[in-house]
Amino acid sequence: MPKLWAALEPLNIPRAAVVIPTLNEAAAISAVVAELPRNIAADIIIADSGSTDGTQTVARAAGARVLELGVRGYGKACAAGAAAAMHDCDIIVFMDGDGADRGDLLEQLVSPIEYDLADFVIAVRTRELREPGSMNMHQVFAGWLLGLGIGLLTGTRYHDMCAYRAIRRSALDALDMREMTYGWNIEMQIKAAQAGLRIQEIPLPYRCRAGGTSKVAGSLSGTLRASWRILTTFLRVAWSRHAIR
Numbered sequence: 001m002p003k004l005w006a007a008l009e010p011l012n013i014p015r016a017a018v019v020i021p022t023l024n025e026a027a028a029i030s031a032v033v034a035e036l037p038r039n040i041a042a043d044i045i046i047a048d049s050g051s052t053d054g055t056q057t058v059a060r061a062a063g064a065r066v067l068e069l070g071v072r073g074y075g076k077a078c079a080a081g082a083a084a085a086m087h088d089c090d091i092i093v094f095m096d097g098d099g100a101d102r103g104d105l106l107e108q109l110v111s112p113i114e115y116d117l118a119d120f121v122i123a124v125r126t127r128e129l130r131e132p133g134s135m136n137m138h139q140v141f142a143g144w145l146l147g148l149g150i151g152l153l154t155g156t157r158y159h160d161m162c163a164y165r166a167i168r169r170s171a172l173d174a175l176d177m178r179e180m181t182y183g184w185n186i187e188m189q190i191k192a193a194q195a196g197l198r199i200q201e202i203p204l205p206y207r208c209r210a211g212g213t214s215k216v217a218g219s220l221s222g223t224l225r226a227s228w229r230i231l232t233t234f235l236r237v238a239w240s241r242h243a244i245r
Contacts, residue, residue: 025053
């Protein structure tokens with residue numbers, strides 16, 4: 001635990017719900033669930049969009065709750081998982097199910113919220129902490145470009161669009177998330193900045209996926225589809241803010 005927090009006492013003892021959207025992640029999901037510290041992750045929710053490789057069975061065997069959604073949509077899975085979290089969970093954590101995010105470092109992500117130093121915390125995959133081959137150059141560039149765009153729009157500069165993030169549940173509810181596709185993450189980041197949430201970026205290690213194929217970076221069509229959703233989400237949220245003014 002960072003030295004700053006050692007001198008502080010949490011305002012309460014929050015419980016975190018970890019939401020993991022999945023689609024055919026059977027090769028990795030057991031290790032992902034097992035790595036999460038149960039003294040922090042009080043509720044582990046697999047929001048599955050219709051896996052055909054047995055992800056649901058593997059996740060249940062590992063000790064997670066599974067929501068079988070039956071419909072595709074990254075944002076739909078995230079929203080459904082958050083809505084299903086146990087009522088006494090004050091923090092909602094989102095992470096991928098491919099094994100790239102370091103679930104064993106969950107405490108570093110939630111501690112700023114626990115000690116009332118932040119409302120929204122996002123992992124940053126810095127070059128020094130990334131495993132070689134874990135990110136393509138176009139992913140790195142896209143994150144930099146989107147961070148720059150959000151900075152120009154809101155005055156808050158992000159340095160990554162990592163899916164591994166924690167947010168105070170009341171803050172998430174207030175954001176009124178609408179995007180049900182791959183634009184979910186960028187909508188959250190823009191709206192968090194617009195709402196004046198206390199935001200922290202935490203550098204965390206990032207690994208190569210443990211198995212399976214990325215739904216975004218694994219193919220040209222997936223990359224183009226996700227990029228289009230992210231771009232249209234950025235423009236929609238930016239225009240909505242402009243229209244309100």
